[in-house]
Amino acid sequence: MLRTNIFLVKNLNTNSLECRHHNANWYFKIVSFFFIPPINITFVYNLTFCVLKPLPVSKIYNLVLPAEIAYNEDALFKHITSLTKFENPEKISLRKLRRSVDARGKQVKVNLDIEVFYNEPIAPLLSFKKDYQNVASKPQVLIVGAGPAGLFAALRCIELGFKPIVFERGKDVRTRRRDLAAINKDQIVNPESNYCFGEGGAGTYSDGKLYTRSKKRGDIRRILEILVAHGAKDEILVDAHPHIGTNKLPTLVSELRESILNAGGDVLFDTKVTDFEVINGELKAVHTEDGKTFTGIGVILATGHSARDIFYMLERNKILIEAKPFALGVRIEHQQSLIDSIQYHCENGDRGLYLPASSYALVTQVPYKGVEKGVFSFCMCPGGFIVPSATAPGEIVVNGMSPSRRDSKFSNSGMVVSVDESDWQQYKDFGALAALEYQKSVEQNACNIGGGTQVAPAQKMLDFVNKKLSNSLLETSYQPGLKSVMMDEVLPAPIVHRLREGFKMFGNKMKGYLTNDAQIIGVESRTSSPVRVPRDKETLEHVITKRLYPCGEGAGYAGGIVSAAMDGERCAEALISKYGVNC
Numbered sequence: 155m156l157r158t159n160i161f162l163v164k165n166l167n168t169n170s171l172e173c174r175h176h177n178a179n180w181y182f183k184i185v186s187f188f189f190i191p192p193i194n195i196t197f198v199y200n201l202t203f204c205v206l207k208p209l210p211v212s213k214i215y216n217l218v219l220p221a222e223i224a225y226n227e228d229a230l231f232k233h234i235t236s237l238t239k240f241e242n243p244e245k246i247s248l249r250k251l252r253r254s255v256d257a258r259g260k261q262v263k264v265n266l267d268i269e270v271f272y273n274e275p276i277a278p279l280l281s282f283k284k285d286y287q288n289v290a291s292k293p294q295v296l297i298v299g300a301g302p303a304g305l306f307a308a309l310r311c312i313e314l315g316f317k318p319i320v321f322e323r324g325k326d327v328r329t330r331r332r333d334l335a336a337i338n339k340d341q342i343v344n345p346e347s348n349y350c351f352g353e354g355g356a357g358t359y360s361d362g363k364l365y366t367r368s369k370k371r372g373d374i375r376r377i378l379e380i381l382v383a384h385g386a387k388d389e390i391l392v393d394a395h396p397h398i399g400t401n402k403l404p405t406l407v408s409e410l411r412e413s414i415l416n417a418g419g420d421v422l423f424d425t426k427v428t429d430f431e432v433i434n435g436e437l438k439a440v441h442t443e444d445g446k447t448f449t450g451i452g453v454i455l456a457t458g459h460s461a462r463d464i465f466y467m468l469e470r471n472k473i474l475i476e477a478k479p480f481a482l483g484v485r486i487e488h489q490q491s492l493i494d495s496i497q498y499h500c501e502n503g504d505r506g507l508y509l510p511a512s513s514y515a516l517v518t519q520v521p522y523k524g525v526e527k528g529v530f531s532f533c534m535c536p537g538g539f540i541v542p543s544a545t546a547p548g549e550i551v552v553n554g555m556s557p558s559r560r561d562s563k564f565s566n567s568g569m570v571v572s573v574d575e576s577d578w579q580q581y582k583d584f585g586a587l588a589a590l591e592y593q594k595s596v597e598q599n600a601c602n603i604g605g606g607t608q609v610a611p612a613q614k615m616l617d618f619v620n621k622k623l624s625n626s627l628l629e630t631s632y633q634p635g636l637k638s639v640m641m642d643e644v645l646p647a648p649i650v651h652r653l654r655e656g657f658k659m660f661g662n663k664m665k666g667y668l669t670n671d672a673q674i675i676g677v678e679s680r681t682s683s684p685v686r687v688p689r690d691k692e693t694l695e696h697v698i699t700k701r702l703y704p705c706g707e708g709a710g711y712a713g714g715i716v717s718a719a720m721d722g723e724r725c726a727e728a729l730i731s732k733y734g735v736n737c
């Protein structure tokens with residue numbers, strides 16, 4: 155019998171398993187197998203399950219480069235050619251694997267891991283293939299919300315052979331744009347279509363930052379690959395802090411919807427879920443505002459952190475929910491050139507042609523009446539805009555977004571303080587809705603102080619720290635306009651105190667950051683959900699109500715586009731593994 159040394163390896167570029175012979179330029183991509191001993195395997199058993207392919211000849215280089223080489227394709231190619239000294243440079247192909255900016259030293263460097271192929275085609279980049287089966291006649295899964303959690307739950311249902319019906323109260327991504335213009339220009343907030351509600355959810359008109367600290371919850375690479383397969387640039391697979399940009403997200407979101415529709419799933423716009431039918435502790439049906447009733451094997455509830463009517467509906471139906479800590483504060487706006495001069499140590503903020511707009515992350519602890527709480531930057535948007543993100547008239551909420559090139563002259567970031575039960579004592583009679591009512595009252599107060607429209611209260615940064623009303627305000631990216639006020643009147647005292655002290659500490663960490671050339675704009679209040687819809691850790695089903703799968707940011711299980719998408723996939727898998735078996 156023929157025996158040979160073969161290694162089982164995971165190809166990190168393609169994420170596939172490969173069998174490699176120890177001294178041959180050939181590998182076998184494993185399609186399926188039932189027995190793989192680690193070494194010295196019997197050749198006869200496995201060959202029938204493998205596809206034979208030539209192994210691309212490649213070498214990985216870990217380089218530290220100046221930006222003008224790392225971000226310039228021609229200069230990079232020249233650099234690699236001189237490094238490798240191959241005879242025929244035209245036979246060289248490059249694939250970037252990882253890229254990050256290191257601004258710690260005086261000279262800003264770019265760390266670049268790059269794979270160089272010589273006289274070989276580049277091995278496939280994506281292991282994910284956009285190849286969805288038709289599920290039009292398959293059992294239905296009901297998904298409430300077409301944000302990242304809902305859309306990725308729908309795609310996963312299709313992969314697993316189930317038909318998703320996605321309900322979305324807002325409009326499709328293009329029509330939604332008109333309502334955003336109305337908020338910015340005419341101060342009109344449509345409670346069904348705004349920066350939080352509509353196709354793609356809160357993530358659509360955002361920065362599209364795809365960075366997540368979450369490591370446990372599923373495969374980040376898989377989510378990024380699905381995005382690339384639907385039109386995102388493959389650079390998101392390379393950059394340490396990937397982002398898409400608000401100008402690119404709408405097309406990407408509509409591609410995700412097309413995949414759902416082409417596979418026979420449904421996406422119903424302008425369709426608000428208004429009630430659940432729960433019988434004997436089991437969720438039996440979903441009612442929509444237009445009077446229709448839908449049934450399925452289960453419901454994935456992915457309505458985001460701003461669907462207050464959903465939280466009221468759950469409470470009304472006695473479906474267990476809990477008040478949840480979140481974070482509250484302001485958005486701060488500097489000139490991007492100021493942040494660049496601090497972060498990149500460059501004169502007059504001139505970062506040159508190649509370096510991306512710089513960002514920062516700040517965190518500290520500040521005591522108030524003997525209790526320490528976190529003060530931190532949140533959702534920083536280099537080269538971005540501040541946007542009005544309220545979901546109802548009579549409230550002010552700000553957030554940030556940026557285009558793919560991050561080329562606005564402004565930099566903005568949330569600056570928030572952790573809030574918990576001790577902050578919403580005054581609202582404790584609202585029980586599970588206490589944090590939500592506290593959040594709502596701050597947003598309404600900001601609106602009243604701003605004058606009742608979307609004009610937002612604001613104060614120069616140093617004036618705020620020195621408890622001084624600003625005589626004038628700075629130019630801003632926030633389109634509805636600003637009103638100079640004392641932020642002490644807008645935010646609760648513990649938040650104001652901690653922000654003030656936090657800003658002083660941040661000014662010490664980043665010289666030049668604490669300045670009257672920056673202003674704070676209120677209020678940044680939708681940092682995460684003020685309500686948790688509790689679910690079982692293992693099964694992901696609601697702890698009491700059967701066939702209900704609380705999902706994504708609104709339920710308290712995600713904080714951002716990628717983590718919401720991963721949670722959507724997990725909920726679809728969990729629901730189908732429990733209720734899809736005998737369908």
Ligand SMILES: Cc1cc2nc3c(=O)[nH]c(=O)nc-3n(C[C@H](O)[C@H](O)[C@H](O)COP(=O)(O)OP(=O)(O)OC[C@H]3O[C@@H](n4cnc5c(N)ncnc54)[C@H](O)[C@@H]3O)c2cc1C
Nearest residue numbers: 299301303323355356357360362363427458706707714715
């Ligand atoms: C301006 C802005 C910028 C942001 N920037 C970033 C960023 O750069 N990176 C990042 O990772 N995160 C960002 N976020 C946060 C990110 O968008 C959210 O974490 C993410 O979208 C949460 O996904 P989700 O699917 O859980 O909920 P959502 O995206 O909130 O989606 C919920 C969906 O449910 C729908 N819905 C609500 N109620 C109902 C109902 N009753 N019936 C039917 N449909 C309903 C809503 O209309 C909405 O479309 C940003 C958010 C905003 C507002």
